[in-house]
Amino acid sequence: MTIKVGEKIPEMKLMTGTADGPKESSTQEVFGGKTVVLFGVPGAFTPTCSAKHLPGFVQHHAALKAKGVDHVVCMAVNDAFVMGAWGKDQSVGDKVVMLADGSADFTKALGVELDLTARGLGQRCQRFLLVAKDGKVTHVAVEAGGAFEVSKAEAAIAAL
Numbered sequence: 001m002t003i004k005v006g007e008k009i010p011e012m013k014l015m016t017g018t019a020d021g022p023k024e025s026s027t028q029e030v031f032g033g034k035t036v037v038l039f040g041v042p043g044a045f046t047p048t049c050s051a052k053h054l055p056g057f058v059q060h061h062a063a064l065k066a067k068g069v070d071h072v073v074c075m076a077v078n079d080a081f082v083m084g085a086w087g088k089d090q091s092v093g094d095k096v097v098m099l100a101d102g103s104a105d106f107t108k109a110l111g112v113e114l115d116l117t118a119r120g121l122g123q124r125c126q127r128f129l130l131v132a133k134d135g136k137v138t139h140v141a142v143e144a145g146g147a148f149e150v151s152k153a154e155a156a157i158a159a160l
Contacts, residue, residue, distance in 0.1 A: 003137055054086075058096060075100075
């Protein structure tokens with residue numbers, strides 16, 4: 001079941017892809033005492049994710065910061081090396097934290113998993129948007145299959 005407004009972000013260890021390689025952190029470090037926009041994508045380097053989803057958050061970073069956002073976080077069921085390379089390829093710099101969920105543990109804890117095994121892609125993350133303040137969910141929206149509306153940067157700005 002998908003996490004709901006008012007619920008706390010599950011406590012667990014996370015891996016981020018950085019220019020210096022993988023970095024371990026916790027959900028408390030990422031979400032505690034901050035306003036965070038988290039968006040999930042089915043996979044790094046995939047067409048919509050690379051052409052529209054991630055670039056939209058880079059483009060609208062200043063508007064998100066102006067609304068009080070401390071961190072913008074992109075999550076995919078990929079390893080930290082892939083997420084780091086994708087962030088570099090997309091020139092995210094320090095605008096977007098590239099969260100790697102290689103085993104889909106955080107994805108499952110949030111209830112946004114997507115089984116694409118039949119298409120050769122294994123367990124993935126649904127396309128979604130979540131806003132959290134001090135570790136508590138204030139907004140969550142999951143896209144219908146194939147859609148790209150409720151999880152884009154403009155939707156995050158409107159939700160803040």
